Amino acid sequence: MSAVQDVITTPAAATAAAPVTRARRLARFNATWTAITLIALIVAPLFVKNFVVFQMTMVLIYALAVLALNILTGASGQFSLGHSAFFAIGAYTSGILMEFAGVNYILTLPVAALICFIVGFLFGFPALRLSGIYLALATFALAVAMPQLLKIGAFEHWTGGVQGLVITKPDAPFGLPISQDMWLYYLTLAITLLIYVAAVNLLRSRSGRALMAIRDNQIAASAMGVDVSLYKTLAFGISAGITGVAGGLGAIAVQFVAPDGYTFQLAIALFLGMVVGGVGWLPGSLAGAAFIVFVPNIAESVSKGLSGAVFGVLLLFIIFLVPHGARQFAIILQNQFLKFKKT
Amino acid sequence: MELFWNQVVAGISTGAIYACMALAIVMIFQAIDHLNFAQGEMAMFSTFIAWQLMQWGVPYWWAFLLTLAISFAGGIIIERSLFKPLANAPILTNVAGFIALFAIINSVAGLTWDFTVKQFPSPFGSSPFLGSQLLSTHQAGMIGVTALLLVLLYLFFRFTRIGLAMRAAALLPESARLVGINTSWMTALGWGMASAIGAIGGMLIAPVVFLEPNMMGGVLLYGFAAAVLGGLTSPFGAVLGGFLVGVFENLVGTYIPGAGNELKLPIALALIVTVLVFKPTGLFGRVVVQRV
Amino acid sequence: MSVLLTVENLRAYYGQIQALHGLEFALEEGSVTTLLGANGAGKTTTLRAICGMIRATGAIKFDGKPILGKSTEHIVRLGIAHVPQGRGTFTTMTVEENLQLGAISRGDTQNISADIERMYNHFPVLKERSSQQAGTLSGGEQQMLAVARALMLRPRLMLLDEPSFGLAPLIVKDLFQILGKINREDRVTILVVEQNAQLALELAEKAYVIETGRIVMAGPAVEIASDENVRRSYLGY
Numbered sequence: 057m058s059a060v061q062d063v064i065t066t067p068a069a070a071t072a073a074a075p076v077t078r079a080r081r082l083a084r085f086n087a088t089w090t091a092i093t094l095i096a097l098i099v100a101p102l103f104v105k106n107f108v109v110f111q112m113t114m115v116l117i118y119a120l121a122v123l124a125l126n127i128l129t130g131a132s133g134q135f136s137l138g139h140s141a142f143f144a145i146g147a148y149t150s151g152i153l154m155e156f157a158g159v160n161y162i163l164t165l166p167v168a169a170l171i172c173f174i175v176g177f178l179f180g181f182p183a184l185r186l187s188g189i190y191l192a193l194a195t196f197a198l199a200v201a202m203p204q205l206l207k208i209g210a211f212e213h214w215t216g217g218v219q220g221l222v223i224t225k226p227d228a229p230f231g232l233p234i235s236q237d238m239w240l241y242y243l244t245l246a247i248t249l250l251i252y253v254a255a256v257n258l259l260r261s262r263s264g265r266a267l268m269a270i271r272d273n274q275i276a277a278s279a280m281g282v283d284v285s286l287y288k289t290l291a292f293g294i295s296a297g298i299t300g301v302a303g304g305l306g307a308i309a310v311q312f313v314a315p316d317g318y319t320f321q322l323a324i325a326l327f328l329g330m331v332v333g334g335v336g337w338l339p340g341s342l343a344g345a346a347f348i349v350f351v352p353n354i355a356e357s358v359s360k361g362l363s364g365a366v367f368g369v370l371l372l373f374i375i376f377l378v379p380h381g382a383r384q385f386a387i388i389l390q391n392q393f394l395k396f397k398k399t
Numbered sequence: 400m401e402l403f404w405n406q407v408v409a410g411i412s413t414g415a416i417y418a419c420m421a422l423a424i425v426m427i428f429q430a431i432d433h434l435n436f437a438q439g440e441m442a443m444f445s446t447f448i449a450w451q452l453m454q455w456g457v458p459y460w461w462a463f464l465l466t467l468a469i470s471f472a473g474g475i476i477i478e479r480s481l482f483k484p485l486a487n488a489p490i491l492t493n494v495a496g497f498i499a500l501f502a503i504i505n506s507v508a509g510l511t512w513d514f515t516v517k518q519f520p521s522p523f524g525s526s527p528f529l530g531s532q533l534l535s536t537h538q539a540g541m542i543g544v545t546a547l548l549l550v551l552l553y554l555f556f557r558f559t560r561i562g563l564a565m566r567a568a569a570l571l572p573e574s575a576r577l578v579g580i581n582t583s584w585m586t587a588l589g590w591g592m593a594s595a596i597g598a599i600g601g602m603l604i605a606p607v608v609f610l611e612p613n614m615m616g617g618v619l620l621y622g623f624a625a626a627v628l629g630g631l632t633s634p635f636g637a638v639l640g641g642f643l644v645g646v647f648e649n650l651v652g653t654y655i656p657g658a659g660n661e662l663k664l665p666i667a668l669a670l671i672v673t674v675l676v677f678k679p680t681g682l683f684g685r686v687v688v689q690r691v
Numbered sequence: 692m693s694v695l696l697t698v699e700n701l702r703a704y705y706g707q708i709q710a711l712h713g714l715e716f717a718l719e720e721g722s723v724t725t726l727l728g729a730n731g732a733g734k735t736t737t738l739r740a741i742c743g744m745i746r747a748t749g750a751i752k753f754d755g756k757p758i759l760g761k762s763t764e765h766i767v768r769l770g771i772a773h774v775p776q777g778r779g780t781f782t783t784m785t786v787e788e789n790l791q792l793g794a795i796s797r798g799d800t801q802n803i804s805a806d807i808e809r810m811y812n813h814f815p816v817l818k819e820r821s822s823q824q825a826g827t828l829s830g831g832e833q834q835m836l837a838v839a840r841a842l843m844l845r846p847r848l849m850l851l852d853e854p855s856f857g858l859a860p861l862i863v864k865d866l867f868q869i870l871g872k873i874n875r876e877d878r879v880t881i882l883v884v885e886q887n888a889q890l891a892l893e894l895a896e897k898a899y900v901i902e903t904g905r906i907v908m909a910g911p912a913v914e915i916a917s918d919e920n921v922r923r924s925y926l927g928y
Contacts, residue, residue: 129491182676189434190679193627194672200620201665324498331495364506368499372481375495379488560795567781567792574779576763577742577772578840579796685783 078394085393093342101241109237111349113309116244119345120302122329123255123338128295130336131259132288133271135188137323138195141202142172142296144318146303148206151221151313152214161226161308165247168304169297176296180289199323206315220314223307244305251298256338258294267291332374334383343382347374406649412538414645415545416607419600420615420622421629421637422548427593428631429569433493437500438597439619441477443612444504445470445598446605447512450519459522463602467595474594478587486583508612519605541603548596549638565589617664621648624671630684640682644671695720695848695880696741701749703733703740703904710736712904713749718848723874723881725895725912727888727925733904734884735776738850742766742773753848768796772841776852780833780840782826786817789825789836793843803843810839813869831862838866842873848880849873855887863887867894888925892916900925 097116101109121143128134146168153159153167179198186194206215215221228239258264266287269277278284307313325348332347333340355367378384420439427435435441445466452462481500485493523540556562567575568585575582601615608614625644629636648667655666675681696718703711711733718724728734740747743763751759758766767773772793781789790810794803811818814835820828825836834854841849851870855863867890874881885891892898898915900908908915915921 182672185676185679186672187679189631190627190675190681192434193623193668194675197665197668197672200668204665327491328495328498331491335489335491361510362506364502364509366506368501368503368506371495371499371502375488375492375499376484379485379492381492560791560800563788563791564795566784567795570781570783571779573744574775574781575792576744577767577775577779578792578844579764579767580792581762581764 101238106235106237109241113241113244115345115349116248117302117306118348119341120248121299121326122341122344124295124298125326125330126336126338126341128291132267132291135192136195137192137327138198139299139326140318140322141198142299143303144202146172146300147307147313150304150307151223154223155221165301165304168300172300173293173297177289177293180292184285184288199320203315203319220312222312225311240309332381334381337383340382406653407646410646410649411642414642415541416604416618417621417625417644418545418638418641420618421625421641422634423593423597424622424626425634425637436497439615440501440504441594442597442601443615444508446601447508449602450610466598470598471591471595474590475587478590505612514611517610519610521606537606552634624668628671628681630681632685633683636683693720697752699750701740703736703745703747710904714906716899718880718882720880721878723895724897725891726884726899726901728901732901734901735852738852738884770847772844772846773850774837774841778833778837780825784825785822786825787821789840790843793840806843814839831858851883853885
């Protein structure tokens with residue numbers, strides 16, 4: 057997204073080093089940070105209490121959902137305020153399969169992904185006609201409708217109605233001597249990494265470029281032979297599918313599903329996560345997820361009565377500082393590194 | 400059949416609420432090209448200010464006018480301090496800003512006036528209108544005020560210099576600057592006006608839904624839906640959209656079985672989305688021809 | 692003859708890309724000057740820099756007062772009218788509203804209707820269409836509207852960016868004749884940027900040629916017109 061480059065000055069003109077060396081140094085810098093993050097993610101749970109491990113699992117789960125949103129909005133340029141609906145569908149799919157069909161929890165995830173993919177793909181068709189603010193409203197309608205749909209009496213036998221369903225938390229397999237939370241964390245980490253790598257590869261591929269072409273100039277893209285309708289609906293489907301996996305994992309981690317856990321407030325939280333992380337920047341999904349999970353808690357600890365206001369102020373602070381999200385922050389770090397290493 | 404017409408008329412009167420909200424939304428949209436999610440909260444806050452003034456003994460109409468002035472100023476202050484700095488930030492960041500504003504206003508209102516429901520007086524009273532059972536005087540008043548507002552806005556935009564300047568700034572900011580218009584202040588003015596209109600809406604709605612910090616939630620959503628249905632570029636469309644949404648909502652609640660209060664909203668929204676699929680820019684929206 | 696506009700060491704940037712590399716020129720009050728150049732040479736950039744629409748360094752003085760760094764609307768209010776590329780017409784507003792907008796920053800509101808009448812005299816076709824939506828006018832008519840709108844400002848300096856673009860030759864001829872008239876009668880200094888060199892050189896007294904952000908030739912229009920390089924590159928013979 058070149059707009060960011062315009063706003064943030066890169067020291068391109070200043071450096072005398074050959075462009076190749078600079079690129080190599082940047083690559084090493086990025087790789088180092090990626091490695092540090094990865095190691096931290098793998099090792100951290102061993103040093104903290106179970107509850108913190110649970111929180112970290114939730115961060116990963118939301119990171120997955122924000123990642124999905126990044127693919128849809130950041131890459132294909134379609135605006136969605138309705139991803140809480142797919143999250144809910146994924147969650148309930150896992151829940152229902154586990155409690156009523158006795159399906160192994162891990163196997164529910166691909167099913168959740170598939171069902172959400174189909175729903176998302178189908179939703180993508182009417183979405184083709186809408187854009188911008190109109191699409192936002194349509195997806196928002198979906199988010200608002202979902203909790204109500206889940207409460208409908210007709211489905212109560214399966215969904216548990218307003219009370220929802222309780223889900224049994226799985227134990228670590230093969231009798232491994234780790235807690236349920238820890239096992240679930242590593243499982244989530246593995247799945248998240250898998251999907252993350254797949255997503256990065258997708259965006260780097262021809263299909264990814266087609267998506268971005270559609271985002272930047274739909275008419276030009278179609279003039280170049282890109283099947284705009286297909287790609288846009290596929291993007292919706294994939295995004296929904298990934299969100300579904302996140303929802304399923306969320307259900308397992310939290311141990312229950314209920315309609316009021318998937319309101320439009322979740323949709324807004326995911327949206328904010330995407331903005332704070334940097335729209336379309338996949339690594340930012342983690343930062344955005346951390347924001348979603350921890351900042352409301354921080355706000356509440358600062359002031360119980362004004363927790364909403366504190367949250368709002370913190371959010372404003374972040375977007376004033378880095379309007380382009382965590383990605384902008386990362387670029388600032390990169391620039392500092394390049395300047396520093398010059399001496 | 401009588402039930403049908405009853406519901407239609409009742410729908411029109413609740414629709415007046417949505418129409419007022421939709422009008423404020425369209426105003427801001429014209430000024431800044433975004434939907435302000437915090438619009439409802441701003442209206443709610445203004446209504447609380449009016450209520451507080453009356454608690455302190457200020458008579459209704461003075462409180463009304465004072466609230467309008469305060470809301471107008473407040474809208475401008477919020478725009479200058481919060482959204483002018485974000486003018487060059489991406490749209491989605493601006494949306495996050497609206498959400499932050501929403502959270503702040505809602506929280507502060509809750510702390511200042513707590514969440515117990517309060518009565519808010521109506522200047523129109525609540526006796527049957529013209530002896531009819533269908534419409535109360537307050538509801539008739541709401542419709543009247545909204546219509547009056549629409550006329551005043553039309554006159555303002557069509558016949559005053561500043562109205563012309565605001566239209567130009569919203570239409571083509573760069574060309575507007577080239578004729579010497581300070582587009583930045585036009586945006587601030589748009590916010591001020593939208594804030595004042597929202598305050599009017601809030602003060603009209605509060606007697607019906609009762610005053611509390613979360614009173615505008617549903618109304619805002621319907622207001623958005625109405626504005627979008629009417630076409631975001633048309634104030635007339637917004638008002639008409641408001642009335643239509645009110646009628647939809649009521650008819651859905653009456654005629655669709657099992658549609659309790661919870662399902663009314665999603666169904667109404669679904670209907671609007673359906674309309675959008677056939678008319679993507681709303682009923683009266685300007686069709687933007689995309690030139691390559 | 693006093694100097695109305697001076698440009699010194701003007702560098703202009705689109706983001707990281709530098710488009711002008713130290714431009715220098717001056718406009719005398721009451722004169723007509725033309726800036727010629729191929730696509731992408733920096734003609735439009737120059738006009739935009741004068742109007743404060745892009746990031747620039749150097750010095751620009753209007754009537755002795757520095758204007759670099761000021762906002763576009765401030766510069767316009769000092770008396771510089773800019774007819775941009777593409778005309779910037781308010782297409783959904785009427786012709787008359789467009790003209791009113793041209794004068795929107797003026798304090799002397801009592802003279803505006805008289806000025807609108809004067810515009811209708813300069814451009815009779817606009818009077819016919821005064822209550823039509825501006826977007827329904829033909830290309831030539833929209834160009835006239837754009838010029839009229841600029842004149843409503845009662846500017847001292849008028850900048851025109853490729854006014855001949857997309858117009859039939861006869862219409863361009865008419866337009867340039869009117870521009871000459873305006874320059875003489877209303878004493879408006881004109882800087883016209885053009886790819887269509889022929890008519891511009893006939894209208895102007897002074898000419899500059901710009902290539903990749905640098906002025907490569909300067910002089911009286913007559914001399915520039917007879918220069919062999921110019922003839923080959925811009926006049927086609």
